[in-house]
């Protein structure tokens with residue numbers, strides 16, 4: 001599988017394994033984050049470029065997307081696990097890439113997880129673009145004999161990798177129902 005040039009936001013923590021998998025299957029991968037230690041750990045283990053970015057800063061976000069495009073000529077995939085702290089970030093990424101590469105086919109993989117608000121996980125507000133395939137990964141929880149538990153880092157990364165490999169527009173990792181049974 002060849003993913004082309006990939007940008008990853010929110011991929012330096014629990015998602016690090018999936019980010020590494022992306023790096024192994026991409027032409028070039030850039031992972032963005034704030035914590036230099038997490039970025040350094042990724043760069044040590046994988047063939048990946050890392051950049052310091054706080055994605056709540058819209059100007060910096062836009063500038064980083066533009067720079068990545070200028071350097072690599074096309075962006076084929078964006079993997080984004082972006083928290084509620086930055087509600088405009090996904091729009092800014094989409095809008096910026098749409099202006100830069102209106103004829104380039106690309107994939108936007110959005111990961112959604114919340115321990116408290118089911119609506120944050122389930123809602124789809126993304127406006128579709130003709131040249132952009134949007135895939136959503138919804139993180140739930142596991143119900144087991146002893147009770148319920150949140151997903152492990154491995155399960156989250158496996159779910160994201162499965163979503164990248166497959167054609168489904170929606171991937172639910174674990175279960176979202178019944179929501180009141182969450183840990």
Ligand SMILES: NC(=O)c1ccc[n+]([C@@H]2O[C@H](COP(=O)([O-])OP(=O)(O)OC[C@H]3O[C@@H](n4cnc5c(N)ncnc54)[C@H](OP(=O)(O)O)[C@@H]3O)[C@@H](O)[C@H]2O)c1
Nearest residue numbers: 010011012013014033034035054055113115139140150151
């Ligand atoms: N369903 C489940 O089983 C499950 C399991 C675990 C977590 N969750 C949910 O998933 C969510 C994420 O948890 P977490 O935050 O602890 O995950 P995390 O993976 O440890 O950290 C979040 C990622 O986003 C990046 N990030 C956060 N804010 C950023 C910012 N302003 N600018 C740039 N990068 C930023 C972090 O990088 P930097 O640190 O470098 O900024 C890191 O890569 C929570 O809502 C949690 O409830 C669900």
